[in-house]
Amino acid sequence: MAPEEEIINLIRSELQGNALEYNAPRPRRVSxxxxxxxxxxxxxxxxxxxxxxxxxxxxxxxxxxxxELNYHFWCGKAEVTIRTRVPKPALEIETxxxxxxxxxxxxxxxxxxLGVKFLGHPDLERLILPESWPKGQYPLRKDWTPxxxxxxxxxxxxxxxxxxxxxxxxxxxxxxxxxxxQHPALHEPERFLFKLDGEVVVDVEPRLGYAHRGIxxxxxxxxxxxxxxxxxxxxGICNVAHTxxxxxxxxxxxxxxxxxxxxxxxxxxxxxxxxxSHLLLLGITGLEVGFExxxxxxxxxxxxxxxxxxxxxxxxxxxxxxxxxxVRRDLPVSLxxxxxxxxxxxxxxxxxxxxxxxxxxxxxxxxxxxxxLKLPEASKLSVVGxxxxxxxxxxxVRKHDPxxxxxxxxxxxxxxxxxxxxxRLMVRLDEVAESIDIITYAVDNLPSGPYRVRVPxxxxxxxxxxxxxxxxxxxxxxVKSNGTAYPERVKIRSPTLxxxxxxxxxxRGCYIADIPAVLVSLDPCFSCTDRMAFIDVNSGxxxxxxxxxxxxxxxxxxx
Amino acid sequence: MNFDTSFFLRILVFPGFxxxxxxxxxxxxxxxxxxxxxxxxxxxxxxxxxxxxxxxADYIKLLTKEDITPAHAxxxxxxxxxxxxxxLFMLSIFYFPxxxxxxxxxxxxxxxxxxxxALVTFAxxxxxxxxxxxxxxxxxxxxxxxxxxxIGYDIPLMILAVAPALIAGSLSLAKIASTQIVPxxxxxxxxxxxxxLVLQAELEExxxxxxxxxxxxxxxxxxxxxxxxFAFISLSKDVQIxxxxxxxxxxxxxxxxGPIMFGSxxxxxxxxxxxxxxxxxxxxxxxxxxxxxxxxxxxxxxxWRFMAPIAVLSFALTVLYSPLGRxxxxxxx
Numbered sequence: 001m002a003p004e005e006e007i008i009n010l011i012r013s014e015l016q017g018n019a020l021e022y023n024a025p026r027p028r029r030v031s032x033x034x035x036x037x038x039x040x041x042x043x044x045x046x047x048x049x050x051x052x053x054x055x056x057x058x059x060x061x062x063x064x065x066x067x068e069l070n071y072h073f074w075c076g077k078a079e080v081t082i083r084t085r086v087p088k089p090a091l092e093i094e095t096x097x098x099x100x101x102x103x104x105x106x107x108x109x110x111x112x113x114l115g116v117k118f119l120g121h122p123d124l125e126r127l128i129l130p131e132s133w134p135k136g137q138y139p140l141r142k143d144w145t146p147x148x149x150x151x152x153x154x155x156x157x158x159x160x161x162x163x164x165x166x167x168x169x170x171x172x173x174x175x176x177x178x179x180x181x182q183h184p185a186l187h188e189p190e191r192f193l194f195k196l197d198g199e200v201v202v203d204v205e206p207r208l209g210y211a212h213r214g215i216x217x218x219x220x221x222x223x224x225x226x227x228x229x230x231x232x233x234x235x236g237i238c239n240v241a242h243t244x245x246x247x248x249x250x251x252x253x254x255x256x257x258x259x260x261x262x263x264x265x266x267x268x269x270x271x272x273x274x275x276x277s278h279l280l281l282l283g284i285t286g287l288e289v290g291f292e293x294x295x296x297x298x299x300x301x302x303x304x305x306x307x308x309x310x311x312x313x314x315x316x317x318x319x320x321x322x323x324x325x326x327v328r329r330d331l332p333v334s335l336x337x338x339x340x341x342x343x344x345x346x347x348x349x350x351x352x353x354x355x356x357x358x359x360x361x362x363x364x365x366x367x368x369x370x371x372x373l374k375l376p377e378a379s380k381l382s383v384v385g386x387x388x389x390x391x392x393x394x395x396x397v398r399k400h401d402p403x404x405x406x407x408x409x410x411x412x413x414x415x416x417x418x419x420x421x422x423x424r425l426m427v428r429l430d431e432v433a434e435s436i437d438i439i440t441y442a443v444d445n446l447p448s449g450p451y452r453v454r455v456p457x458x459x460x461x462x463x464x465x466x467x468x469x470x471x472x473x474x475x476x477x478x479v480k481s482n483g484t485a486y487p488e489r490v491k492i493r494s495p496t497l498x499x500x501x502x503x504x505x506x507x508r509g510c511y512i513a514d515i516p517a518v519l520v521s522l523d524p525c526f527s528c529t530d531r532m533a534f535i536d537v538n539s540g541x542x543x544x545x546x547x548x549x550x551x552x553x554x555x556x557x558x559x
Numbered sequence: 560m561n562f563d564t565s566f567f568l569r570i571l572v573f574p575g576f577x578x579x580x581x582x583x584x585x586x587x588x589x590x591x592x593x594x595x596x597x598x599x600x601x602x603x604x605x606x607x608x609x610x611x612x613x614x615x616a617d618y619i620k621l622l623t624k625e626d627i628t629p630a631h632a633x634x635x636x637x638x639x640x641x642x643x644x645x646x647l648f649m650l651s652i653f654y655f656p657x658x659x660x661x662x663x664x665x666x667x668x669x670x671x672x673x674x675x676x677a678l679v680t681f682a683x684x685x686x687x688x689x690x691x692x693x694x695x696x697x698x699x700x701x702x703x704x705x706x707x708x709x710i711g712y713d714i715p716l717m718i719l720a721v722a723p724a725l726i727a728g729s730l731s732l733a734k735i736a737s738t739q740i741v742p743x744x745x746x747x748x749x750x751x752x753x754x755x756l757v758l759q760a761e762l763e764e765x766x767x768x769x770x771x772x773x774x775x776x777x778x779x780x781x782x783x784x785x786x787x788x789f790a791f792i793s794l795s796k797d798v799q800i801x802x803x804x805x806x807x808x809x810x811x812x813x814x815x816x817g818p819i820m821f822g823s824x825x826x827x828x829x830x831x832x833x834x835x836x837x838x839x840x841x842x843x844x845x846x847x848x849x850x851x852x853x854x855x856x857x858x859x860x861x862x863w864r865f866m867a868p869i870a871v872l873s874f875a876l877t878v879l880y881s882p883l884g885r886x887x888x889x890x891x892x
Contacts (some may be wrong), residue, residue, distance in 0.1 A: 165599065175696060177698075178696075181779065198701070290768060290850075290851050291765075291851035292765075292848075293597060293598045293848045296598035296599055300599050362766050362851040362852075365854070365857055366853070510854065512700060512856070513769070
C-alpha cells in the first residue's frame with residue numbers, strides 16, 4: 001500500500017465521522033479535512049502512530065465566514081495537512097502547543113496576522129507586528145488593505161521601547177548585555193538580550209522583526225509570474241531556493257510538467273547557490289572565531305561559484321533563473337565545461353579546508369563541544385537542515401522528498417552525531433563536497449530538449465505545498481490559487497524560524513566568546529524569518545518574542 | 560646631564576618622539592600589508608606609494624571626527640587614559656638603546672629593564688581604566704578581560720624577560736643588547752619561543768586578541784572612544800606593538816648592533832634596529848594569521864598550567880646554563 005493511503009486509512013479509522021474529506025493529490029502529499037475541534041485528535045494520531053512527525057508550519061487562510069487553518073506535518077513518508085475551519089466571529093480554537101512543542105511560534109504568527117485565538121496557549125502575544133499596532137487590525141485578512149496610512153501615522157510618532165524583562169539577579173552578578181540590532185557579529189538586524197554572569201551566558205532573549213517587509217501580503221497583490229521575483233527577495237543569499245520552491249508550488253497547482261532539462265538546470269543552480277551560501281557561512285565562522293585568514297581564503301574560493309553563477313544566470317547573487325514552467329536560460333556546452341573545471345578546483349580546495357576544520361587546534365577549541373544540541377532535543381524542537389543533521393536527525397528533503405532532479409542523481413545525506421558547533425560546520429563543509437559532485441553529475445547527464453514551457457498567467461483553482469532543502473534547511477511554500485492570475489494565499493516558512501528556537505538551548509552555560517560562534521553555526525537568516533509583517537517600520541518599532549514562548553519550546557529539558 | 564638643544568632634539572625628534580611616532584605608523588602599515596598578503600588581499604594601496612601613508616591618513620581623519628564623551632562615563636579618567644597610555648608606551652621605548660644609546664643619550668642605568676616592564680604594566684592598567692571608565696557593558700567586559708589576561712601574562716613575561724639578563728650579567732637594556740655577540744634567540748631558544756608566545760598575549764594579537772574581540776564585544780575597552788581619544792587609543796596600540804618588537808629586539812636579537820657595520824655606526828644602528836623590528840613583526844603577524852581567537856578561559860588555563868611553569872623552568876635552565884652560555888659567546892667574540 002502506498003504510504004499516502006496508509007496515512008489516510010490510519011486517520012480514517014481513528015477519527016471516524018470527525019474527518020470530513022481526504023485526498024492525496026500528489027505523491028507524498030496528504031490532506032485531511034477534519035471537523036472543528038477534531039484537529040488535536042488527528043494530530044495526536046499522527047504523533048502516536050508515525051515515529052517521525054515534525055511540524056512544518058501552520059497556514060491560516062481567511063475565508064469570508066471562517067478562517068481555515070492548515071497544520072502541515074512531515075511524517076517521514078509524506079507531508080500531511082490537517083485542515084480545519086474556525087468560524088467567525090469567535091475565532092477560537094484549542095492550542096496544540098502542549099502536544100507539539102514546535103507549534104508555539106506558528107500559532108502566535110497566526111494569532112498576530114489573522115486574529116485566531118488559540119485557547120490554552122501559554123503565551124499568546126504578538127510575534128511579528130509591533131506592540132503599538134492598533135488592536136483589531138489583522139493584515140492577512142482579505143478585507144484588510146494597506147491603505148490605512150492615517151491609522152499608522154501615529155505609529156511612527158511614538159516609538160515603543162523594547163520590553164526588557166527585569167533582571168532576576170542573583171546577588172547582582174547578572175548583567176544584561178544587548179547584542180544587536182547593530183553588532184559586528186550580526187550581519188542582519190536582530191536583537192538579543194543576553195544575561196551574563198561574568199563571562200558566562202545565563203540566558204538569552206531573542207527578538208525578531210527588524211527586517212519585516214510584508215512579502216506574504218504583497219504576494220497576494222501580484223500575479224504568479226511576478227511573485228517569482230518577489231519571493232526571490234525574501235532572502236538574498238538563498239534566493240534560488242525561494243524561487244525554486246515557489247515555482248514548484250505553482251507548477252503543482254497548475255499541473256504543469258517541467259521539462260527534464262529544466263529540472264536538471266534548476267538542480268545545478270540550486271546547488272551552486274548552496275555552495276555559495278555554505279562557503280559564505282563557513283567564512284563568516286572564521287571571522288567570528290577570530291580566524292581572519294580562513295575567512296579571506298574561503299571567500300576568495302567562493303568567487304569561483306559566483307563567477308559561474310554570473311555566467312549562467314547573468315547575476316552574481318540574485319539569480320532570477322527560475323520561472324514558472326522551467327528556467328530562463330540554457331547552459332551552453334562551453335559553460336558546462338567551465339563549470340566542471342571550476343568544480344574540480346573547488347573540490348581540491350574543500351579537501352584543504354576539511355583538513356583545517358579537522359586539525360586546526362585553535363579552531364577546534366572554539367567549536368568542538370560547544371553549543372550542544374542532542375538528538376532528542378533536536379527532533380522535539382523540529383529543527384531543520386544542517387542544524388538537525390548535525391544532531392543526527394535525518395531530514396534532508398532532497399533525499400526523503402525529492403524534487404527537481406534529485407531522484408535521479410546519486411548523493412549522500414550528511415549526518416553527524418555530535419550536535420556541537422563543529423558538527424554543524426562539518427555538515428556544511430561535507431555538503432559542499434556533495435554539491436560539487438551533484439553539479440558535476442548533473443552537467444554530465446544533462447538531458448536534451450527544451451528548458452522551459454510557456455504557461456498561462458491564470459492558474460486553475462487549487463493549492464499546493466512545496467518543500468525544498470534550502471541551504472539553511474527545509475523551506476516550505478504553500479500556494480493557494482482561486483482561479484485567477486493572482487494567488488489567494490502564499491505562505492512561506494523559512495528554515496531560520498524553525499532553527500532559531502534552539503539557540504537558547506545551545507548557548508546557556510557557554511561563554512560570551514561562544515555567542516557569535518554558536519549563533520553563526522545556526523546560519524541564521526533574519527530577513528527570511530522576518531518576511532511576514534506588513535508595515536513601514538521605523539527603527540523605533542520593536543516587539544517581543546517573550547521568554548514564555550521559548551520556555552514552552554524548551555520545556556523538554558526540565559525533568 | 561646637559562640640557563642643551565641637542566638633548567631636546569633627541570627627545571622630540573630623533574630618535575625620540577617623532578621618529579618613534581613615524582616608526583609606529585610605518586609598522587602599522589607594514590603589519591597591515593603583510594597580513595593582507597598572507598590573507599590573499601591587497602592591503603592599503605591608495606594613499607602614498609604602496610599605501611604607506613594610510614595609517615597617517617587614518618589618524619588625521621580621526622582627529623577631525625566628533626569627539627563624544629558618554630554622559631555616564633567617568634569623565635576625568637575617560638579623557639585622560641588615552642593620552643596617558645599612549646605616553647606610557649612611548650616613554651617606555653625611550654629607555655631602549657635605539658641608536659646605541661637611549662633617547663636620553665646615555666647608556667641607561669642598571670635595572671632599567673625592570674623599570675620599563677613596570678611602566679608597561681602601568682600602561683596596561685590605564686587601558687583597563689579606559690574601558691572601565693566608559694561605563695558601557697562591552698567596554699566593561701573588555702576591561703575585565705584585559706586585567707584577567709595581563710595579570711596572568713605579565714608574570715611569565717617578566718620571568719622570561721629577565722632570563723637574558725642572567726647571561727648578560729646585567730639588568731641594563733643597553734648592556735644586554737651590547738653583550739650579544741650571538742643573538743640570545745639562538746643561544747637560549749627555550750626562553751625565546753615562550754617569550755614570543757607571551758608577547759603575543761601581551762600585545763593582544765591573535766590568538767590572544769580577546770580584550771577587543773570585535774565579533775563578541777565590539778571594540779572591547781575602546782568601544783565608547785571616538786575622534787581624538789580613539790586616535791590616541793589606537794595610536795597607543797601601534798606604539799605598544801612597536802614596544803613589543805623593540806623589547807624582543809633588545810633582549811633576543813642584539814638590539815641595534817648588527818654584523819655589517821662600516822662608516823658611521825649611527826646609521827647602521829638605525830638600519831639594523833628597524834630591520835630587526837620588522838622581523839619580529841613578521842613573526843607576530845604570522846602567528847596571528849594562522850590562529851583562531853581563543854577564549855578567555857582557555858588562555859587563563861593555558862597561562863597557569865603551561866606558560867607560568869614553562870617560564871619558571873626555562874628561567875631555571877638559564878640559571879644553570881649561563882656560565883656555559885657566556886663561555887660559548889666568548890668563542891664567537
